[in-house]
Amino acid sequence: MISLDKAVTARLKIQGENFEILVDPDLAFKYKQDEIKDVGDVVASEFIFKDAKKAEKAAISNLQKVFKTENVNVIAGEIIKKGEIELTTAQKRNMLEERKRQIIEYIVRNSMNPQTNAPNPPARIEAAMEQARVDIKFEKTAEQQIEGVLKKIREFVPIRFEKVKIAAKIPFHYAGGIHYTLKGIPILKEEYTSDSVLIMVEVPAGIQNEVLGKLSALTKGDVETKILK
Numbered sequence: 001m002i003s004l005d006k007a008v009t010a011r012l013k014i015q016g017e018n019f020e021i022l023v024d025p026d027l028a029f030k031y032k033q034d035e036i037k038d039v040g041d042v043v044a045s046e047f048i049f050k051d052a053k054k055a056e057k058a059a060i061s062n063l064q065k066v067f068k069t070e071n072v073n074v075i076a077g078e079i080i081k082k083g084e085i086e087l088t089t090a091q092k093r094n095m096l097e098e099r100k101r102q103i104i105e106y107i108v109r110n111s112m113n114p115q116t117n118a119p120n121p122p123a124r125i126e127a128a129m130e131q132a133r134v135d136i137k138f139e140k141t142a143e144q145q146i147e148g149v150l151k152k153i154r155e156f157v158p159i160r161f162e163k164v165k166i167a168a169k170i171p172f173h174y175a176g177g178i179h180y181t182l183k184g185i186p187i188l189k190e191e192y193t194s195d196s197v198l199i200m201v202e203v204p205a206g207i208q209n210e211v212l213g214k215l216s217a218l219t220k221g222d223v224e225t226k227i228l229k
Contacts, residue, residue: 007044008091009052010076012083017062019083020052021045021076025091026098028080033141039077048075095138100129102142103149107159112205114160119206128157164205165228166212170197174219181218185211200228 007022022045030036050058060070067075087095104125113120132152136145150159165188170178175197179187182201189200203211208227215223 004044008088009086010080010083011086012079014082015066017058017066018050019058019063019066019075019079020049021047021072021079022049022052023076023080023085025085025087026095028085029095029139031077031080032085033144035141039073039080042080043073043076046072048072048079092138096136099138099140099142099145100126100136103136103145104129106142106146107150107206109206110204111159111161113158115158119209120157120159124157125153128153131156160205162205163202164208165200165202166208167198167200167226167228168215169224170199170215170219171222172196174222177218181214182211 004022006024008025008028009020010023010028011018011020013019021043023042024044027036027042031039031042036042045052048058048063050056050062063070063075067078069075104122107125108119108122111120112118129149129152132155134149134152136149153159172192172195175192178190178197178199185201185203187199187201189198191198201211212225215225
């Protein structure tokens with residue numbers, strides 16, 4: 001259960017009654033947006049309150065009347081999903097910065113500069129967001145805001161979303177480390193010869209250099225690679 005030291009109040013007013021539960025602010029928003037499924041990972045109290053600050057518990061009769069259950073996790077989930085989460089100014093600022101970081105990382109990872117065929121640096125994406133006066137909402141996920149952000153920053157930075165295919169010839173004695181090195185990256189082709197392994201992968205344009213770096217590190221530089229159009 002979450003520590004009470006960092007907990008905030010999630011509140012739902014319904015049918016003339018007030019219900020509150022103590023939650024972790026970051027995890028509560030992730031639960032609200034279906035990024036977390038287990039409400040038990042979010043709550044910091046095993047009680048449903050009428051007034052959390054006064055430690056005044058909600059009456060069982062009211063829980064039954066409104067939620068048709070006394071199950072704390074079920075009720076907590078309803079409060080978080082449908083109610084409001086009370087945040088301090090510092091917490092809002094931190095969550096806003098986290099959303100901004102997630103959006104920048106997504107754009108950098110999945111896009112490229114069509115003028116250079118290379119990824120746009122994070123600093124350039126951030127500068128474009130500032131120039132476009134992008135308004136980030138901490139209440140929404142990064143994914144929910146990507147499209148709107150892109151519409152605004154395309155005027156200030158060239159962006160194209162695409163995937164690239166990378167072909168690589170790897171000496172046979174490094175074959176055992178290929179799948180571990182490329183964990184999470186689909187290998188489209190894998191062919192063994194007498195002295196090497198030929199592979200082809202497809203990745204978001206923004207991480208092509210990262211993948212090339214991993215293959216170079218695996219083989220200590222003894223790898224032949226080619227970017228396929």
